[in-house]
Amino acid sequence: ELGDYSHYMQKEIFEQPQALSNTLEMISGAGQLQPGIFGAEAADIFPQVDSVLIIACGTSSYAGLTAKYWIEQVAGIACNVEIASEYRYRQSVANPKQLVVVISQSGETADTLAALHHAKAQGHTYTLAICNVPESAIVRETALRFITRAGPEIGVASTKAFTTQLSALFLLTLLLAKANHRLSEDDEKAYLDELRHLPIAVDKVLALEPSIQAWSNHFANKHHALFLGRGRHYPIALEGALKLKEISYIHAEAYPAGELKHGPLALVDSEMPVVVVAPNDEMLEKLKANMQEVSARGGQLYVFADGGSAVKPSDGVHVLQMPEHYGLLSPVLHVVALQLLSYHVALVKGTDVDKPRNLAKSVTVE
């Protein structure tokens, strides 16, 4: 079943262009999005929604955190993200006009399911599941649903489920923006074109595997790594750090780069590689100043730049040049590069990539 691949994780990373085009199949020829792709009731519910609450665990929660940046910017609707195991036991204030979105690859995660039950018990009726398993528990209990078509994910570390969740969340963003009269027809067409082109854009990142692999030796003998990002790429730094710790057992932490001065800068020395997600977006100049703070303390930077980022390699500054900047959807491309980094670091370390110690694919107990 593995074909030419060494591990399921590698296979699943490389399946992402196909997983994305399968998930986005319904827009292949569409000039306009229809809310019905989220369920028959979506056309009635979306115009009523005054805020969004996203609930999930682990990688799925980072998809939610990325979507928070999209939903607030594009749809102009307030969005918060909560970890399911916290939300389910927290005394929160329910708002019946809030759309509660649960995200889960498996659809069986105990905390996410319990959080959904908690939301419903509090009176939430606008509920939406984004899930990769159509017959799973979570999908059966929401008013609305979107099934990602990543196909079975065998590797414990989530890869293609994450990027397809992101594509579903971008569709949701566009539909909420439409319902909120914030999306012109021209912008809708342009965003749909970018989504349709996404599989090809991901292919170009996959082609960078040899250069990313070349970095893996720099990480394999380290005990710690720091991941930095800003704006919609901060959640991608979080996901990159999670991937590295899960499969290579290297302690990795992610910070929004603006927080460096507030503590983590004290950790920086030449023994802790600092990975920077540095696309050419509106936060780049701020990020470059943060990179300078790291360099000035002898830190080793590993920078994922893209077209126009113009980060020059130098002593202590390693630069991977990604393809042209991809705007709002750029997180989808940058996470693929970080998946490949963690995969290759784990290969050098010889860990069990597909079944990391102490972890289970589906966390059906609390």
Ligand code: F6R
């Ligand atoms: C990380 C990973 C986990 C899952 C989490 C939620 O690579 O796989 O963090 O994302 O256990 O699982 P689902 O999405 O099935 O609810």
